Amino acid sequence: MQRLNEGGRQQAEAAVAEAVRRKLQAAVETEHTYRHILAFTAFMAAYLTALGLSDQDLPSVCLAGGATSARFGSSGEVLDYIEGRLVAPHWRDPVCGDGACEAPIEFAAFGRFGCKADCGVEPNTTRLLVKVRSNFGGHPLLAPRLLMAAARWNVCLMDAARRQRGDPDLCWFERDQVFTEAAATRLETMDVIDGSWYVAVQGDYAGRVQGAVYSMQDPDNPKQLTLQAGRCQP
Known part of the structure; x- marks a missing residue:
């Protein structure tokens, strides 16, 4: 009985520790979000103020911070200053090739x-074979x-x-593919990551386009995949 009580106590302590860890993590994430909101709010306030001044004479605008100050002669210079000091450091887009893999954008x-x-x-990756068949005749x-x-x-x-x-969803082709023949079958192979891939057809008002997707993991025995509600399930 003592061993059972000891085991139950350890489980309870572990559960409490896990609950505390989750609350701390949530608090940290909330604080991080609030900081971004406050910074964005400050930027928008300064931005709108500068826009309001843009229709007036603006011989000199001074933004002071601590022991430093900056003096401007136009609202455009104010916006440039805000972008360089506030927007760029906090809302910088990841740059491919800078040596840092910044998920989820990269x-x-x-x-x-x-x-x-x-x-x-x-x-x-999984190699897929996509077959798109069309026949626009006979309407x-x-x-x-x-x-x-x-x-x-x-x-x-x-x-x-x-x-x-x-x-937007990632699409294999940078531009949607068009049809150049009234009746044709087009085959395309692509190496894709796991996920719910789907064949997106637009503008086929008469229902003249059909598609099929095959897994090419075994090139000698392609396996047709099930399409459900517009999704391809590998």
């Missing part, structure tokens, strides 16, 4: 994506050329984290 390279110089090459009202001109397609990765940041 990541290991695959296809045309990622930063090879800072993050290296993604070792875990009772609309000409094939009209239907074909409206349709576009691409292969994209559904990424919840990117969408939360307001970034």
Whole structure:
């Protein structure tokens, strides 16, 4: 019984320690977020003030900080100062090639994506074969050329984290692919990372485009993958 009590006490202490760790982590993240909000608020206040002054005569504006001060002759110089001293140090975009892999904006390279110089090459990829078949002929009202001109397609990765940041999904082709023939089948191979890839078709109002995706891990025996709700599940 004593051993059981001792084990229960240790489990309780571990649970309490874990709860405290989570609260501390949440507090640190909250403080970090508040600091960014306060800095952004200060920037916006200064920015709007400068915009308000832009329609007035501005012979001299002085921004003092501690023992230093800066004097400006126009609102444009004020904005340049704010950008250099406040915006650039805190909202600097990652630069590929500076030696630091800054996730999540930078990541290991695959296809045309990622930063090879800072993050290296993604070792875990799957080769896919995408087959897009189209036949725009035979519509009772609309000409094939009209239907074909409206349709576009691409292969994209559904990424919840990117969408939360307001970034668009990664798509294999930089520009959506067009159709140049009324009836044709196009084959494309690509080495992609694991995830929910989907064939995005736009403008196919008559339902004249069909797609299929195959795994090429075994080139001699391609395996067709299931498409569900526009997603490709490897």
